Structure formats: structure tokens, C-alpha cells
Amino acid sequence: MSLGLALVATLIVALAAGWFGYVRASRLRTTSRLHSLPFYHGAYATLWAAIPALLILALWAPVQSRLVDQAVLSSPEGRALPQFEMQRESILSEGREIANGEREQGFNPQSSTLAPRIRAEESRFSLFGGVAAIMAALVAAGFALRRTAPQFRARTGVERWVMIVLFAASLIAILTTLGIFLSLMFESLRFFRLYPVQSFAFGLEWSPQTAIRADQAGSSGAFGSLPLLWGTFFIGAIIAMVVAVPLGLMSAIYLTQYAHPRVRSWLKPILEILAGVPTVVYGYFAALTVAPVVRDFGLSLGIGSASSESALAAGSVMGVMIIPFVSSMADDSIAAVPQAMRDGSLAMGATKSETIRKVLLPAALPGVMGGILLAVSRAIGETMIVVMAAGLAANLTANPFASVTTVTTQIVFLLTGEQEFDSPKTLAAFALGLSLFLITLLLNLIALHIVRRYREQYE
Numbered sequence: 001m002s003l004g005l006a007l008v009a010t011l012i013v014a015l016a017a018g019w020f021g022y023v024r025a026s027r028l029r030t031t032s033r034l035h036s037l038p039f040y041h042g043a044y045a046t047l048w049a050a051i052p053a054l055l056i057l058a059l060w061a062p063v064q065s066r067l068v069d070q071a072v073l074s075s076p077e078g079r080a081l082p083q084f085e086m087q088r089e090s091i092l093s094e095g096r097e098i099a100n101g102e103r104e105q106g107f108n109p110q111s112s113t114l115a116p117r118i119r120a121e122e123s124r125f126s127l128f129g130g131v132a133a134i135m136a137a138l139v140a141a142g143f144a145l146r147r148t149a150p151q152f153r154a155r156t157g158v159e160r161w162v163m164i165v166l167f168a169a170s171l172i173a174i175l176t177t178l179g180i181f182l183s184l185m186f187e188s189l190r191f192f193r194l195y196p197v198q199s200f201a202f203g204l205e206w207s208p209q210t211a212i213r214a215d216q217a218g219s220s221g222a223f224g225s226l227p228l229l230w231g232t233f234f235i236g237a238i239i240a241m242v243v244a245v246p247l248g249l250m251s252a253i254y255l256t257q258y259a260h261p262r263v264r265s266w267l268k269p270i271l272e273i274l275a276g277v278p279t280v281v282y283g284y285f286a287a288l289t290v291a292p293v294v295r296d297f298g299l300s301l302g303i304g305s306a307s308s309e310s311a312l313a314a315g316s317v318m319g320v321m322i323i324p325f326v327s328s329m330a331d332d333s334i335a336a337v338p339q340a341m342r343d344g345s346l347a348m349g350a351t352k353s354e355t356i357r358k359v360l361l362p363a364a365l366p367g368v369m370g371g372i373l374l375a376v377s378r379a380i381g382e383t384m385i386v387v388m389a390a391g392l393a394a395n396l397t398a399n400p401f402a403s404v405t406t407v408t409t410q411i412v413f414l415l416t417g418e419q420e421f422d423s424p425k426t427l428a429a430f431a432l433g434l435s436l437f438l439i440t441l442l443l444n445l446i447a448l449h450i451v452r453r454y455r456e457q458y459e
Helices: 003-031 038-074 085-099 109-146 154-194 197-202 226-258 261-276 279-300 311-335 339-347 352-363 365-380 384-389 407-414 424-458
Strands: none
Touching: 003 038, 003 109, 038 085, 038 109, 038 154, 085 109, 154 197, 154 424, 226 261, 226 311, 226 352, 226 365, 226 407, 226 424, 261 311, 279 311, 279 384, 311 365, 311 384, 339 352, 352 365, 365 424, 384 407, 407 424
């Protein structure tokens, strides 16, 4: 029995329990007065049968994988594997793919020998987990059906289960964020044991290739993060925002205050289509169309260092990409301003433009500023446009026509290909990721503070 088959069986048991609960409550309704409708009795039985069993399956899946690996490695076929961990993991991975039917044979002959053993162990442990889940579903369904009675508060029980599910969803999001932070923190601490934290935080040189060997010239100070952080800030928080904020804010003002409802009904969806365009398409547009124009413009101004890969090309296209985000946030904030404030300003003799400048925009400031800071957080995490249009040179320059790079781009290149996860070059990616995580967290906290402070002022 596979876990997929156990999942199907569990859902069938849950639906059957719900049906029996509904039928039983409907019969009781003909002879007595029920506290809850029959639907709630059926839903109560379904939730009791489904949720504990699904939880068992969700917890058993990773445990089963570990148990299967241990059983395979302790078998005669597993003991014949090489002692080198990476080579052993590679053979095991090929064996799993053959056992699951994803490939016919592996690069290493031992993987084909290992596949039957992996298949047998997976079947054995899947049977344990599947039987446990189905038994849990049956026991829980029996418990729920026995409680079907006229005075039983089934609706309260259903609402309690829904609250538990909602709480679990929130907890998963929080724990996922905490897990990401801790994984970055642990790997970053490994990097800072090999490289001084002050040199990483304040170093002006980023050249990880020169630090592969300790005896190479220039191996020290090659992991200075300031050029990358500046490139990230320069492209994502300055150039992109110079493009996105005015255009996004003006489009929001037009759509909410001046546009005819019929014009707004087709103009707003068209604007929001920009948010759904894949970033790689923006990257093509930046590299093939915008970057040559920017280079030619720089050369026409007499700037000999104008490059075909520039911060201006990447930042301006990134700004276009973020326009719908800024416009949507500003649109919602302006539309949420009470009509009484707008009418009061017009009644005092102010013109429409004066009302927008002196009443609507100040009142909508929390949402607008929060949207801008969230847009900055998204911009500094963008990678594809920077890879294709800004280049890879870690330059600490304010020249928008020069090539720069960002934190996310360097993380991609540091972790691409086969790398040793105990070298400073690879571990530096986690330190950069931790820096980016903290910067975006700080921006989100500032946005939240602004929204809360000014919202209270205007409410």
C-alpha cells in the first residue's frame, strides 16, 4: 500500500462518516428537536475522521523516507556502497528514481541493484503508515458518530475544528519563516567562523573567486558585501522607485478621481496584467531593448564608460514591473479615504486637485508609504532582470550607466553548479541571504509602523 492509496482510503472513510452522520441526524430530526442541523453533524464526523488521519500521513512521510534509508543502508546491498557520503547519496538518489519508475537505469550500476531493496522497504513502511492512518480515521469516525444526539452541539464542534485548522495554517507560516531564518543563521555562523564578520559587513571588495585558495594573492577581503548591498539598494530602492512611485501614484490618482467608470473598468485590469508578466520576460526586454538605448544615450552624453549592462537599464525595467504593485496599493488607500473628508473639502471651496493634494493624499499616506516600502522589499529581491541587464561586476559606484550587481544575483552564482558546502565561497551565499532577509524584515517593520501610526491619526 502506498501513502497515496492510504490518502484516498482515508478520504473515503471521512466522506462515509460524514454521510452516516448526516443520515443519522436527519432521522433524529424527525422524532426530536436537534440543537444543530444535520449538515453540522455530518461535517463534524468528516472532520474528526479526516484531520487526525491526514496529520498522521503528513508526519509519517518524512519519517518513512529516513527509515527507508536506514533500512537500505543496513542491508547487504547498502553495506556494499562506497563510504564517501556524497557518492553514496548520489547512488541512493538514482536508486530511488529507478524504484519509483522515473528512470530505467542509473549512471552507477549499483543503483540498479539497490532499486528492488528500496522498493521493498518503501512498500513495507508505507503499509505501516497507511494502516495507522486508516485505523485512526475509523476510530475517530466511530467516536464522532457515537456523539450524534439531539442535544449534541455539533455546530460548536465544527467551528472549533475550523478554528484549529486556521490556527495551524497561521502557525505553519510563522514556523516556516522561523525555519528559514534559523537555517540562514546556522550556515552564516559557519561562514563567519572562516571569515571575519566585520570584513564581510564593511569590506569594499567582492571577489569570491580569488578566495578559493588561502595562498592566493588577494584572498583576504574578497567577501566584502558593501558593493553588493549598494548595488541592490541603487537598483531596487533608488532607480526602480524613481520610475515606479510617480507613475504608480499618478495612475492611482487618475483611476480613482478622474477616470470614467467605464474607462477604469478596462484600464485597471490592463495595468495589473503587468504584475503577471514573468520576470524573465522583463529581463529579455531590459537586455535586448532598454540596455542598448541606455548605452547609446550615455555615449551621446559623452560618458565613455556607458555599458550595455547598466544599473539604469535594470532599475528602470524593474520600476516598470513594480508600477502595478504601487498603483494597486495607492488605489486602495485613496479609495478608502472617507467620503465625508472629500465632500468637506469640496464644500469649503477647494478644487478637485487641491482636495487630492491637501486631503486625499495625506489621509492615504499610510497605505501609500506602506505600499512603497513593500515594493522596495520586492525590488531588492528581484534576480532575473539584474542577471540579464545589470551585469555581474561588484562596483561601488553611483554611475547609473556602469555595470553593477546585487545580492540575489551573487547568491545564484555562488550556489550554481557543484559546490562544496564547507568552503567560504559557498557559505558566503548564506551570509548574503541573511543580510537580505534582515533588510527586507526591517523595511516591512517600518512599513507596518507607518501604516499603524498614521492610520490611528486619521481614524
